[in-house]
Amino acid sequence: xxxxxxxxxxxxxxxxxxxxxxxxxxxxxxxxxxxxxxxxxxxxxxxxxxxxxxxxxxxxxxxxxxxxxxxxxxxxxxxxxxxxxxxxxxxxxxxxxxxxxxxxxxxxxxxxxxxxxxxxxxxxxxxxxxxxxxxxxxxxxxxxxxxxxxxxxxxxxxxxxxxxxxxxxxxxxxxxxxxxxxxxxxxxxxxxxxxxxxxxxxxxxxxxxxxxxxxxxxxxxxxxxxxxxxxxxxxxxxxxxxxxxxxxxxxxxxxxxxxxxxxxxxxxxxxxxxxxxxxxxxxxxxxxxxxxxxxxxxxxxxxxxxxxxxxxxxxxxxxxxxxxxxxxxxxxxxxxxxxxxxxxxxxxxxxxxxxxxxxxxxxxxxxxxxxxxxxxxxxxxxxxxxxxxxxxxxxxxxxxxxxxxxxxxxxxxxxxxxxxxxxxxxxxxxxxxxxxxxxxxxxxxxxxxxxxxxxxxxxxxxxxxxxxxxxxxxxxxxxxxxxxxxxxxxxxxxxxxxxxxxxxxxxxxxxxxxxxxxxxxxxxxxxxxxxxxxxxxxxxxxxxxxxxxxxxxxxxxxxxxxxxxxxxxxxxxxxxxxxxxxxxxxxxxxxxxxxxxxxxxxxxxxxxxxxxxxxxxxxxxxxxxxxxxxxxxxxxxxxxxxxxxxxxxxxxxxxxxxxxxxxxxxxxxxxxxxxxxxxxxxxxxxxxxxxxxxxxxxxxxxxxxxxxxxxxxxxxxxxxxxxxxxxxxxxxxxxxxxxxxxxxxxxxxxxxxxxxxxxxxxxxxxxxxxxxxxxxxxxxxxxxxxxxxxxxxxxxxxxxxxxxxxxxxxxxxxxxxxxxxxxxxxxxxxxxxxxxxxxxxxxxxxxxxxxxxxxxxxxxxxx
RNA sequence: GGGCGCUUAGCUCAGCUGGCUAGAGCACCUCCCUUACAAGGAGGGGGUCGGGGGUUCGAGUCCCUCAGCGCCCACCA
Numbered sequence: 001x002x003x004x005x006x007x008x009x010x011x012x013x014x015x016x017x018x019x020x021x022x023x024x025x026x027x028x029x030x031x032x033x034x035x036x037x038x039x040x041x042x043x044x045x046x047x048x049x050x051x052x053x054x055x056x057x058x059x060x061x062x063x064x065x066x067x068x069x070x071x072x073x074x075x076x077x078x079x080x081x082x083x084x085x086x087x088x089x090x091x092x093x094x095x096x097x098x099x100x101x102x103x104x105x106x107x108x109x110x111x112x113x114x115x116x117x118x119x120x121x122x123x124x125x126x127x128x129x130x131x132x133x134x135x136x137x138x139x140x141x142x143x144x145x146x147x148x149x150x151x152x153x154x155x156x157x158x159x160x161x162x163x164x165x166x167x168x169x170x171x172x173x174x175x176x177x178x179x180x181x182x183x184x185x186x187x188x189x190x191x192x193x194x195x196x197x198x199x200x201x202x203x204x205x206x207x208x209x210x211x212x213x214x215x216x217x218x219x220x221x222x223x224x225x226x227x228x229x230x231x232x233x234x235x236x237x238x239x240x241x242x243x244x245x246x247x248x249x250x251x252x253x254x255x256x257x258x259x260x261x262x263x264x265x266x267x268x269x270x271x272x273x274x275x276x277x278x279x280x281x282x283x284x285x286x287x288x289x290x291x292x293x294x295x296x297x298x299x300x301x302x303x304x305x306x307x308x309x310x311x312x313x314x315x316x317x318x319x320x321x322x323x324x325x326x327x328x329x330x331x332x333x334x335x336x337x338x339x340x341x342x343x344x345x346x347x348x349x350x351x352x353x354x355x356x357x358x359x360x361x362x363x364x365x366x367x368x369x370x371x372x373x374x375x376x377x378x379x380x381x382x383x384x385x386x387x388x389x390x391x392x393x394x395x396x397x398x399x400x401x402x403x404x405x406x407x408x409x410x411x412x413x414x415x416x417x418x419x420x421x422x423x424x425x426x427x428x429x430x431x432x433x434x435x436x437x438x439x440x441x442x443x444x445x446x447x448x449x450x451x452x453x454x455x456x457x458x459x460x461x462x463x464x465x466x467x468x469x470x471x472x473x474x475x476x477x478x479x480x481x482x483x484x485x486x487x488x489x490x491x492x493x494x495x496x497x498x499x500x501x502x503x504x505x506x507x508x509x510x511x512x513x514x515x516x517x518x519x520x521x522x523x524x525x526x527x528x529x530x531x532x533x534x535x536x537x538x539x540x541x542x543x544x545x546x547x548x549x550x551x552x553x554x555x556x557x558x559x560x561x562x563x564x565x566x567x568x569x570x571x572x573x574x575x576x577x578x579x580x581x582x583x584x585x586x587x588x589x590x591x592x593x594x595x596x597x598x599x600x601x602x603x604x605x606x607x608x609x610x611x612x613x614x615x616x617x618x619x620x621x622x623x624x625x626x627x628x629x630x631x632x633x634x635x636x637x638x639x640x641x642x643x644x645x646x647x648x649x650x651x652x653x654x655x656x657x658x659x660x661x662x663x664x665x666x667x668x669x670x671x672x673x674x675x676x677x678x679x680x681x682x683x684x685x686x687x688x689x690x691x692x693x694x695x696x697x698x699x700x701x702x703x704x705x706x707x708x709x710x711x712x713x714x715x716x717x718x719x720x721x722x723x724x725x726x727x728x729x730x731x732x733x734x735x736x737x738x739x740x741x742x743x744x745x746x747x748x749x750x751x752x753x754x755x756x757x758x759x760x761x762x763x764x765x766x767x768x769x770x771x772x773x774x775x776x777x778x779x780x781x782x783x784x785x786x787x788x789x790x791x792x793x794x795x796x797x798x799x800x801x802x803x804x805x806x807x808x809x810x811x812x813x814x815x816x817x818x819x820x821x822x823x824x825x826x827x828x829x830x831x832x833x834x835x836x837x838x839x840x841x842x843x844x845x846x847x848x849x850x851x852x853x854x855x856x857x858x859x860x861x862x863x
Numbered sequence: 864g865g866g867c868g869c870u871u872a873g874c875u876c877a878g879c880u881g882g883c884u885a886g887a888g889c890a891c892c893u894c895c896c897u898u899a900c901a902a903g904g905a906g907g908g909g910g911u912c913g914g915g916g917g918u919u920c921g922a923g924u925c926c927c928u929c930a931g932c933g934c935c936c937a938c939c940a
Contacts, residue, residue, distance in 0.1 A: 011899090218939080225940080241940055255940090289940080297940035304939075380939055430867055431935060437866095438936055546934080577934090614876080614888095618868090620933080624875055626889045629902090637900070644899030681879090692877060696887075706899085714898095795906090802894055802906045809897045 007646050007758045011639035013604045013632070016750040017159050029763045030074075030163040032081050034532060042078035043536035044070060045520045045569055046164070047544050047552070048085030048172055051149045052092035055156055057623060058545075060596045062575035064612035066543040067162045068687040069573065071746035073540075074163065075769040081536045083168035083523045084157065088146035089177070090512030091207060091386055094451050097141050104130040105138035105450045107507070112137055127206075135450050135485075142451045146171070156596055161605050161749045163765065170523050172515050173451070178481035180522045181515040182456040184559055185445075186474055188401055189457075193562050194445075196469065198397040200301070200308045201444060204384040205326025209448040210398050211384045211391065212511060213405075213441060214551045221381040221390065224374035225293065228364060230254060230271040230280075238263075238271055238282070239371055241293025243379065245364060246357040247300035249276055249333065249344055250321040255310055256296040258284040263296050274369035275360070276340040278333075283314050302393035304382075305440075321348075322392050328356050353392075397469060399446040399455055399508070403558050405439035417557050420567040424685040425618040428546060428574040435550040443555065445514040452509030456482050458489040465500045473503055480527075517555035520568045542569040546576065546618065573685050576620040599628065606748040607631035613747045616688045634695065635751040638744065641702050642755035645733045648713050649726070652759075653734065657727035661712070662829035663790060664732035665782025667705050670697070671736050673784075675772040678743050687746065694743045701736060704791040709733070711836035725832075739770045789823045790830035796853035797838040804857055811858035812840040818848035 024030060044066065049059055074080045098104050102121030115137040122129040133141075150171065157164065170176060188194035201210045226245045229237035240254060251273050256263035266282045273280060287306055288297060299310045301318045310316070319333045328351050332344035347363065348356050364370040381390045404411030415433055423429040446455060460471030473489040475482045484505030488494045496502030518526075520539050525532035538560070544552060553572060560568035600608055603625070610631025615621035646652075659665055674697045681690035713729035738760075745752040745764045756764035797815060801808050815838055817827060824845045827834065835843045841858070 243940070289938095293940050295940095299940090306938090306940080382939085425868095427867060434866055434936060440937095550935085616876090619876095620869095622875060624889085626875075630888055632902085636902085640900040640903095642899085647899080684879095686879090689877085689879080692887085696877095699887095702899090703904090710899095798905055799907090805894055807895055807897060808905060809895090 005646055005652065005759050007643050011636075011643050011754070013606065013635055013639070013751065016754055017161065017600075017605050020750055020753050021158050021161070024163075024763070024765075025166075027763065029765055030080070030082065030165050032165045032168060033079050034535060036079040036535070038535050040077075040079050041081055041535055041540075042070070042073040043081035043524070043539040043541070044083070045523070045539045045542045045556075046083055046085055048087040048170075048516065048519065049153065050090075050092050051086045051088040051146045051153065051171075052096040054149075055153055055596055056578075057596055057599070058578040060156075060160060060600075060608060061578050061612045061615060061621065062543065062545060063157070063162055064160065064609045065573065065575055065615070065617070065687060066541070067160075068609075068613055068691075068746040069541065069543075069682070069685060071163055071749065071765060072682040072687070072690075072769065074765060075742065075745065075767060077768065080163070080165075081168070081539075082162075082164050083170065084154070084162070084164045084166065085169065085519060085523060086146065086150045086153065086171045087512065087516055088142070088150070089172040089452050089515055091447075091449060093142050093146055094138075094449060095386070097138070097145055097451075098127075098130060100145060101141055102130055103133050103138065103141065105135055106132035107135045107450065109134040109137075111135075117141065139451055143173070146173070156600075159597070159600055159605060161609065163749070168523065172512070172519075172522070173453070175481060176527065177515055177518075177522045178453045179527045180518050181453040181510060182475075182480045182482065183477055183527055184518055184521065184563060185401075185510065185514070186456060186477065187563060189472070189474065191562065193402050194399060195402075196397060196399050196446075196472075198395065200311070200393050200395045201398055202305075202382065202384075202391045203324065203394045203396070204387045204389065205324065205392055206387050206389045207384070207449065208324050210396060210444055210446060211387075212444040212513075213439065214443070214513065214554070215385050215511075216382050216391070217385045218380040219383050220378050222376065222378050223381075224376045226361065226364070226374045227294065227371035228274055228298075229369045229371060230273060230298075231277075231369075232266075232269070232271050238266060238296060239294050240296050240298050242298055243377070244300070244303050244357070246328075246348075246353055246360050247303050247321065248273055248298070248360060248364075249278075249328075249336075249348070250300040250302075250319050251278070251280055251298045252301055252311065252316045252319050253280050253299045253314065254282045254296055255285050255288045255299050255314070256282070257288045257290050258286065260288070260290045260295055262290075275343060275363055275367055276336055278319075278335055278340065283310070283316075285310055285314060301395075304393070308393060318395065320395065322353065322394060324394055324396075326389060326392065327352050398444050399510075400442040401445050401514070401558070403439060403443040403555075404436055405441045405443070411436055411439070414554075414557060414561060417561055417567045421569065422571045424571060424573040425616075428549065428572070428618060431546065431549045432554060435554060443511075443558070445511045446508040447511050448507075449509050452512060453481070453515050454483050454485065455506045455508050455510055456480065456484060457506045458484050458492075458503040459506065461498065461500060461502045461504055463500050467504050513551050513555045516552060517559045519556065520560065521563070537568075538564070538566050539569040541571045541573060543573045543575065546574045549574065571685065574618050576615060576618050579620055579622045599625070603628040603632050604635060604750070606635040606750050609747055609749075610634060610691070613687050613691045617686060631748075634698075635748050637698075637702060638741070638748060638751040639755055641706065642737060642741070642758065644706070645730075645737045646759055648730050648733070649715070653727045653730040657731035658724070659728050659732045659735070661709075661725055661728040661732075661833075662783065662786045663705075663708055663833050664728050666784050666787035666830075667701070667736060667782070668732055669782035670784050670787065671739055672772050675739060675743070675770045679769070679772065682746075690743070691747050694740070698740055698744070700791070701740065704794060705736075705787065706733070708787070708790055708794060708830070708833045708837045712833055742767055742770050783826060783829075785823065785826040786829050789819065789827040790834050792851065793817055793827065793834055793843075793853055794837055797840070797855055800853075800855035800857065806857065809839060812838050813842075813856045813858045814854075815840045815843045815856075816846060816854040817843065817851075818846045818853070819851045820849065821847055823851070 070080050070082050101117035103117050111134045118131050223243045225241050227239050229239050231237050267284045270279045323329045328348050330349045332341040404414050418432045458473040460468045462468050492503050524537045556568050607628045611627040677693045678690040709729040712725045715726040741752045753764050
């Protein structure tokens with residue numbers, strides 16, 4: 001303890017963020033000490049926010065939760081490995097660059113060292129208006145823009161007071177990430193966990209790329225049922241119901257349920273598709289629902305995932321008409337007659353699916369194949385979560401990583417990994433298990449995009465000049481990261497690219513989750529710093545939102561299971577969402593997004609953190625500026641009560657001052673209980689409960705305890721204010737203040753650090769967390785009943801004064817307390833303090849079963 | 864259709880393993896410039912703890928059931 005005290009006359013929250021932010025940086029308060037051993041370290045697999053715009057209040061909310069946990073662990077003496085990452089890799093960045101600069105990547109263009117994006121992005125959102133540039137130019141723009149964004153993000157996080165070690169920052173596109181990502185992929189490939197396959201896949205026609213199951217979302221879309229007749233030689237037509245008449249040229253069969261008596265006579269007979277006259281069989285399959293539409297459906301290649309199942313299980317041919325750009329293919333399927341081909345190519349080829357549908361409905365009408373009017377409906381349609389056009393299904397060669405979607409053994413093993421984690425809150429594990437149970441395929445990781453980690457393989461080119469995808473060429477691990485589109489594989493040179501007997505590079509990049517599923521490895525030094533990796537992995541904590549359990553959390557477990565045969569962390573803390581005050585999910589399109597810097601400036605970081613920490617783990621929470629006001633009031637109170645306690649008397653209480661007075665000892669006993677509760681709450685990752693307990697004690701401490709002992713602490717003559725009584729009061733106040741500041745430090749890092757700095761050496765954030773046994777040793781045998789009854793009496797006196805409309809300072813002639821003998825005995829031990837705090841001339845007691853207090857105010861002196 | 868969560872004061876929410884007249888903050892009303900704090904402080908009104916049933920000496924708290932809300936997943940001809 002420093003004898004020097006500098007307590008300001010008028011404490012203020014203004015400017016604390018800037019001042020302490022600089023001080024913490026200068027002192028390296030949050031710098032990770034890598035000489036510590038694994039058991040001394042607490043490591044965090046921080047979620048890297050997507051750098052494609054701005055952080056929102058939801059980020060502030062959840063990152064604050066993690067920060068409170070980390071700060072607690074640090075005060076418990078753990079060395080915290082708390083890095084920050086930026087997820088700049090992937091589609092969101094590409095789309096932001098396209099919009100920001102008005103450019104798009106055209107991989108066929110050569111690199112132009114003098115390329116400049118247009119001064120003004122083109123108006124509107126037509127992709128054809130975007131200026132085309134080479135892949136390398138495009139990637140340069142991605143790097144440039146993300147670097148700017150990342151700087152702004154860091155400023156916000158520093159202002160919020162995240163206790164991150166900023167020297168540990170990574171990005172998901174940097175060399176370290178690309179090396180880790182490619183290395184892990186190569187290991188997966190070598191062990192047979194990664195494989196390529198040519199198959200129908202979900203396809204986004206806007207981005208022209210494949211997407212995985214984890215990236216899907218349903219959106220309600222308008223549509224219409226059309227009843228369409230399929231002609232039958234020598235009989236009545238069969239009528240199907242479809243929402244996608246534009247796929248009739250892709251029809252390969254009709255299907256009904258095997259038990260459906262209406263259609264049983266037609267199974268394995270042929271019908272003809274309307275307009276095109278292609279003969280297709282009628283099939284039976286259990287997935288056909290007799291209740292839907294007319295009970296018989298057309299199977300197209302491919303309208304939806306059920307089509308894919310039918311196509312596979314019924315062994316049907318492919319008759320594709322949808323191109324990768326979302327337009328109908330220029331050429332009609334081979335099986336079409338000349339007449340059908342003419343019709344297709346003159347009326348439909350090249351049309352978007354939307355206009356093809358309009359035209360084909362007209363044609364069906366003219367041909368008399370349409371029964372009745374289309375019936376409008378709205379129905380859920382699958383979208384890529386970041387896309388704006390419905391997904392189509394096209395056949396393509398893609399890379400996959402096994403994830404249990406096809407193998408029960410692996411599925412069970414991954415569920416078991418989930419059970420190794422402590423989930424906060426516990427019920428979040430169900431979402432993880434549900435997701436795994438519902439997987440219907442392996443993880444599709446290849447993306448036909450540019451700004452991401454390349455899939456690090458090449459393929460051999462045969463003597464005939466044909467690419468042989470079965471001949472997979474891989475790089476040496478120490479050559480990573482590689483770009484197969486600009487570097488040659490081992491044993492080849494660039495001149496052999498695309499040549500017979502040479503090679504071609506894989507042009508696809510990996511799904512962004514294929515890289516971010518390796519964040520523990522990336523930041524932990526897996527590729528080039530094994531010493532660090534051994535100290536931090538498996539990590540202690542993965543904090544994240546519940547919306548990405550199926551993506552980020554799950555994929556990280558998959559990679560760690562394969563690579564390290566372990567769960568990647570011990571704890572998973574799952575945060576809720578921020579809702580706007582109407583309890584709608586916040587979103588930019590609704591215009592209800594509040595910018596974080598504005599509220600941090602308005603209320604102060606501690607206040608916003610207070611609001612965040614009030615959100616229970618995993619619970620969706622409404623944005624509530626009222627709570628920020630409360631937080632601000634709490635932070636100001638922390639400063640004021642600290643000032644009061646530290647400025648009592650001209651000199652600090654003597655170091656050997658004993659806490660002797662029953663009121664002080666009672667307070668300390670309650671404090672010990674509080675420390676116990678706050679500690680076990682934090683141990684259970686329940687920062688909100690820790691805060692609630694501490695806050696509640698804190699206000700009682702300020703409102704009741706301080707008022708009770710104030711007179712004695714001042715050394716007032718009429719308050720039995722001998723030196724020992726005063727020393728006891730002041731020593732207890734200082735002890736409690738020191739404990740309370742530390743209990744609040746994880747939530748309110750600025751106000752507590754400020755107050756701590758007035759009388760203590762070093763940062764509060766490196767000070768030891770209060771130890772309940774230590775507090776008990778000081779005065780833990782105090783009787784809480786003493787202060788409980790005293791508080792109750794004081795409260796009654798205040799009530800009497802308030803109701804009489806007089807000042808709380810007003811003199812009281814007499815106070816009569818009626819209560820049980822036990823409670824009156826406790827009160828007697830606090831009599832001097834109660835009398836002084838009440839400004840009462842006398843306090844007397846009477847035995848009674850129920851507690852009551854009579855207050856007689858002194859006559860008000862005139863003047 | 865399956866899973867999970869929620870339903871406590873006008874609003875936002877605490878009430879952990881069942882235990883004294885159900886709490887906090889905001890909002891509302893009243894009073895008080897008191898030497899820590901007026902961008903304060905002290906008090907007050909306001910709740911059949913979603914409905915019903917059960918276990919128990921005792922249920923907001925445990926069990927069953929119904930209803931509503933939300934999220935996740937499946938289906939989506």
